[in-house]
Amino acid sequence: MPRSVGFKYLFEKRPELKIAIFAGKGGLGKxxxxxxxxxxxxxxxxxxxxxxxxxxxxxxxxxxxxxxxKGEIEISKNLYVLEIDADKRIKEYVxxxxxxxxxxxKIEEIPREVEDYIESAVAExxxxxxxxxxxxxxxxxxxKYDFYVFDMPPFGHGIRMVAMADILSKWVDKIxxxxxxxxxxxxxxxxxxxxKYTEREDQLLKELESIRDRIVSFSRLITDPKGTAFTMVLIxxxxxxxxxxxxLKMFEELGLRMSGVVVxxxxxxxxLEDPRAPEYLKKRVEAQKPFLREIYEKFEDLILAIIPxxxxxxxxxxxxxxxxxxxxxxxxxxxxxxAISKR
Amino acid sequence: MKxxxxxxxxxxxxxxxxxxxxxxxPPYYTLRLLPYMVPNIKGWKLRMxxxxxxxxxxxx
Numbered sequence: 551m552p553r554s555v556g557f558k559y560l561f562e563k564r565p566e567l568k569i570a571i572f573a574g575k576g577g578l579g580k581x582x583x584x585x586x587x588x589x590x591x592x593x594x595x596x597x598x599x600x601x602x603x604x605x606x607x608x609x610x611x612x613x614x615x616x617x618x619x620k621g622e623i624e625i626s627k628n629l630y631v632l633e634i635d636a637d638k639r640i641k642e643y644v645x646x647x648x649x650x651x652x653x654x655x656k657i658e659e660i661p662r663e664v665e666d667y668i669e670s671a672v673a674e675x676x677x678x679x680x681x682x683x684x685x686x687x688x689x690x691x692x693x694k695y696d697f698y699v700f701d702m703p704p705f706g707h708g709i710r711m712v713a714m715a716d717i718l719s720k721w722v723d724k725i726x727x728x729x730x731x732x733x734x735x736x737x738x739x740x741x742x743x744x745x746k747y748t749e750r751e752d753q754l755l756k757e758l759e760s761i762r763d764r765i766v767s768f769s770r771l772i773t774d775p776k777g778t779a780f781t782m783v784l785i786x787x788x789x790x791x792x793x794x795x796x797x798l799k800m801f802e803e804l805g806l807r808m809s810g811v812v813v814x815x816x817x818x819x820x821x822l823e824d825p826r827a828p829e830y831l832k833k834r835v836e837a838q839k840p841f842l843r844e845i846y847e848k849f850e851d852l853i854l855a856i857i858p859x860x861x862x863x864x865x866x867x868x869x870x871x872x873x874x875x876x877x878x879x880x881x882x883x884x885x886x887x888x889a890i891s892k893r
Numbered sequence: 894m895k896x897x898x899x900x901x902x903x904x905x906x907x908x909x910x911x912x913x914x915x916x917x918x919p920p921y922y923t924l925r926l927l928p929y930m931v932p933n934i935k936g937w938k939l940r941m942x943x944x945x946x947x948x949x950x951x952x953x
Contacts, residue, residue, distance in 0.1 A: 644924065651928045663934050667927065671920040680919035711919060718918070754929040761922045 556855050556879035557587060560779060560809065568777040569690070572812070573702040575793055578783045579814035579857065581608040582864045584701035585631075586873040591697050592629035593874075600631045601689060602701035603682045609633045609701070614866050626867065632689065640681050644672055679703060683711060683768050690771060709800050715762075715769035722762045726755065779809040781854060786816060786841035795848065810854035813845055816882055817859050819890050843891035846884075856882040 561567060570587055572580045581602060588600035599622065602609045609631050610617045617623050619635030647668070648660055660668070671677060682703055690698055772778060782797055784790040794811060801808050817835040821827045845853075857876045864873050918926075 640921075643921070647924050647927060651931055654928050655931060661931065661934075664927070664931055667934070668924065671924055674920050677920045680921035683919075684921055714918070750929060754926065757925055757929070761918065761925060765919075765922070 553884035554879065555853050555884060556877065557590070558878050560854055564776070564779070566776045567779055568696070569698045569700065569771065569774070570779045570781065571700045571702055571772060572781055572783055573797070574783040575790065576604075578785050578790055579812070580783050581612060581701045582870075582873055583781075583783050583812055583814070583857075583877060584699045585609060585612045585870050586864075586877045588629055588631070588697075588699045589626075589867070589870045590874040590878050591699075592626065595628065596696040597628050597694075598630065598697045598699060599689060599695040600629070600699045600701070601686065602631070602633045603636050603685070603703055604633070604701070612865055612870065630695070634682070634685050636678055636681050636685070639685060640672060640677060643681070644668060680711070684764065687764060687768055687771065691767070709804065711765055712769045712773060712804055712806065715766045718762050718765055722758055725758065773806050775807065780806075781809050781812055783812045783814055784845070785814050786838040786845060788841065791841060791844055791848070798852075808852065810852040811849050812855045812857065812877070813842075813853060814857045815859045816842065816856055818882060819886055839890055839893065842887055846887040846891045850884065850887075853884065853887075856880040856887070858882060 570584075572584045572587075574580050581604060584600055584602065588598045592598045600609065610633060613625050613631060615623070615625070617631055617633040619633070619638055622630045622632045624630050651660055651664065652658065686700060689695075772780060780801075782794050784794045798808060817831070817838055819835065821831055821835050855877045857873060858881065860869070860872070862869065864870060
């Protein structure tokens with residue numbers, strides 16, 4: 551029996567899956583994998599939402615349709631895509647914060663120090679990332695679909711949110727307790743003053759609790775061992791292998807489990823035996839060998855699917871269908887990888 | 894009264910701590926707390942800067 555791989559086997563093992571996350575650096579095939587899995591599941595009768603945030607709008611490229619910032623759009627039966635415009639979302643959000651400040655203090659202009667703070671917060675790269683995660687939470691909590699596929703931006707900060715969830719929960723508990731005590735000691739203070747003060751504090755505490763809830767939900771969403779498959783896409787190249795190892799280590803340190811990796815852009819080893827195959831192609835197959843060996847040795851148990859190098863760029867439903875087939879049940883098996891490693 | 898100070902301090906630390914290099918919350922969420930911090934921002938910044946100057950002298 552050849553040791554076959556493919557998402558088919560993952561779904562057989564984990565029938566309760568509801569979310570698949572594809573992470574990794576740009577240009578390795580995250581968006582293609584996301585689109586392909588979404589397409590496959592939709593043809594099996596699941597209502598699927600494929601979510602992406604790429605500012606270069608690659609879901610739009612793949613589906614050959616302008617989807618960027620346009621909301622949830624039905625591509626084919628049961629297949630919906632959402633390519634959010636995170637910058638626009640941030641802008642609207644920040645404007646609402648500004649308005650809130652103006653309303654709260656009945657002022658026309660935002661004070662200088664406050665405006666400075668807002669602007670420096672918006673300029674941070676983490677701002678973009680956390681805005682994306684917030685949008686992810688929104689779509690999942692609306693619960694309109696059977697399955698969600700997330701094409702994630704590079705994931706540094708996301709891991710930190712998971713670590714943060716726990717710390718923040720403890721802080722909020724502590725603050726709530728300290729606040730309750732403070733309130734009891736404060737009975738001597740003038741009643742009017744106290745009421746005004748505590749009302750604002752109440753709101754603030756509520757806000758803090760709601761932030762905690764969102765961070766905790768996000769952390770649950772991406773670490774749920776039953777419902778979520780967290781996967782990374784890599785290609786047979788040194789940098790991608792190093793990045794995947796780093797991510798695995800981060801996961802381990804947080805006590806999390808990655809569901810596995812997708813190996814993309816693999817030249818089928820059969821090319822070497824094909825007398826008609828051009829020389830340059832054979833050279834490329836040879837060049838991939840040491841990296842495929844490394845991938846096999848390091849990630850053998852984690853490999854979920856192996857996608858062969860495609861002749862054309864994956865665009866349009868037809869190409870996505872071809873990728874989906876490989877993702878679901880890969881033509882290249884673990885045995886093939888092992889054979890390459892030994893050669 | 895001390896507790897009140899403590900809470901205030903804590904909140905400020907969470908909100909704009911990242912300005913001082915100790916981020917605790919994602920910036921997307923700290924902005925939600927910002928409106929409540931507006932009256933404190935000026936004084937707090939000065940206090941933190943003073944404290945930092947003090948530690949700089951000690952450690953440097």
